[in-house]
Amino acid sequence: MYKLYVTRGSGNCFKPFLTLSQLEIPFQVVEVNVLEGETRSPEFLSLNSAGSVPYLVTGEGQGVGESNAMLWLIADGTDLMPRSPLERAQSLQWMFFEQSKLEPMISPARFLGHIVPERGVGREAEIASWRQRAATGLATLDAHLADRHFMLGDHYGITDIAVFGYVHVSDEASIDMDRFPAVKAWMARVESTPGFKPLSTLCDGAIAFSARGDTG
Template sequence: MKNLRLYDFLPSGNGYKIRLLLTQIGMPFERIEVDITKGESRTAEFLGKNSNGKIPVLEVEPGKYLAESNAIMIYLSEGTEFLPYDPFFKAQVLQWLFFEQYSHEPYIATPRFWISILNKAQEYREVIEQKREPGYVALRVMEKHLSNHAYFVGERYTIADISLFAYTHVADEGGFDLTQFPAIQDWIERVKAQPAYISITEELKH
């Protein structure tokens, strides 16, 4: 796997998952900024890479593209310490990845996008309000699990943690109050203490 090229948007949590994992695996890659606030993921050229018009997209070799952050993470982490080999543990990782995309990201990530990236909190206030309670439901599911587990699966750091960390640790930028979730807060600190950790908007030197 050489010449990996990541089509990415720096403030994106979904893009950050891939940046963080590649950095922790120690795999070099080229990052190409796609400003989704300027429609750059909806051009005909970009739609040729991902017909769903979303970043991140990983070009695994020239002309071979892969979309969906969690699918990319599974692809990259097979055979590494970040994805368990045991079939049931691996399935539990997958379970949390689908939880993240279905029950967590749509409620936690989008208010942050409207409030802190687009700076349009007022314009989006109604839909932000609709997302508040399901977002807290997802955080309560995480808090309950982390109350007696150090990490999401197998008591070690995996891509399940990376996936859920990406938008949870910046949930306050979407108006969520994390102070009521002590187990989540402790887990955030454990993730930040991992080797080769980089922050969400840290520019990479490659």
């Protein structure tokens, strides 16, 4: 059975969680407390030397990092996968876009402006710059989704999940999503797919990394 190491509230951790949930694949969530430094602990670093979450460990003990990469293992052979070589390349084009033009801006703007605002004091200009650059990426996404039901066309899949992960918490980064109506309509469609679970349920039923001394 898969073990998925996550931190509460993370859009990246949400991606493999949602994929596993929608595919009804059994998995165990292990909660690692990033704010308390648990990802830098010797126990976690011995599991994943990169010290990052999400981290996925297969039933055979193989570990995979990078949220978008693990979706290609979890969803292999399922209906959530891109269906041709061209679709696979297009899917990856959007996943690399997400990791360079959306996530690196939305995530810190949300973290410092919403999750731990006390740490954002004095960094207002930097946060504003992230918001502005995120909006540029969201405008590109909005144009793409204007005439599409899902990221690759009619068919929901891992590309939607990868892009949804952080885009759907853009409002928590104080980005006005009314500027991106096609993105808003697409988010509602994603939330209506079978077996969808919200980010707030990520750690329901999780075991704690520290308490358990879990090292994989």
